[in-house]
Amino acid sequence: MNINKTLLTLAITLPMTFNALAGQAEIDTIEQAAGTLNISALETIAQEVSGYDKALAYYRLGLSENLSGQTEPAIVAIDQAIELLEQLNSNSVDDVEIKALLAQVYGYKIALEPLKGMYYGPKSNEVLAQANALDPNNPRVQLVTGISKFSTPAIFGGDSKEAYQAFDKAITAFSTDSNSNYHWGFAEAYTWRGLTYSKAGEQEKAKQDWQLALNVNPEYNWAKILLEQNQ
Known part of the structure; x- marks a missing residue:
């Protein structure tokens, strides 16, 4: 992938x-x-x-x-x-x-x-x-924090567990974000959290998160691709 x-x-x-x-x-x-x-x-x-x-x-x-x-x-x-x-x-x-x-x-x-x-x-x-x-409760702040922690090599401060925590926090924050006028990234947060599950070998939880991303946005192609690749 x-x-x-x-x-x-x-x-x-x-x-x-x-x-x-x-x-x-x-x-x-x-x-x-x-x-x-x-x-x-x-x-x-x-x-x-x-x-x-x-x-x-x-x-x-x-x-x-x-x-x-x-x-x-x-x-x-x-x-x-x-x-x-x-x-x-x-x-x-x-x-x-x-x-x-x-x-x-x-x-x-x-x-x-x-x-x-x-x-x-x-x-x-x-x-x-x-x-x-x-x-610290802004959903995009936590989404970007998670992406940074997930994408950065461990030697430079990356950490999959911290990434998971940030994505989890972002998802919670997105529930009250719809009227912010900056509302983007909700489906991404589920998809990235799914990747942390996948990296940890928890494929069923990963697929559940990718499906949740599609519940937020039924046309979200990245989540569709990941689900198809992990059938």
Whole structure:
């Protein structure tokens, strides 16, 4: 199983036309485009939105381009997301959502360019620690914490048990997050927690979590793929 090649592959049909959306509608549209690796739609969305939403669109664009084998454009998109988020973070030093996304984007920068890990790793850890200090119950803070703990080698601080705890905490927090206007990542949290079960050899619990991800989002393709691969 190649986790990197299936990460965040959501099978949701993207509405091909949209106007100037606000709040959660923008987040939903970005996530829908990312679900089908719809690069052209994400490029369009990134030009139509601003602020946090623009940074999220560039992050999802970078993911989609990389998963489609377009590494260089992915690096450009991630760099754009980093630049935007760093500016936003400088202007809103107590915004936990900006810090959580920035930590995740720094982490993905390392995935794209591992030799830059010595630079971006500490930056990701620092801003994620700040996010945890601001709101340790934020679901995306815990989701990103879990991804970091799961993906980082043990020698550099990775820990599957701590990853499980973070994903479990994220799932609990997502139950009251639907009106946050930043609501993304719920199905991901179940899917990642399932991966911690799978890594521990508990395949039935893993499959239960992947099914729970589909209960949250019946079209979530990553969970579908994992279930199919582990029948």
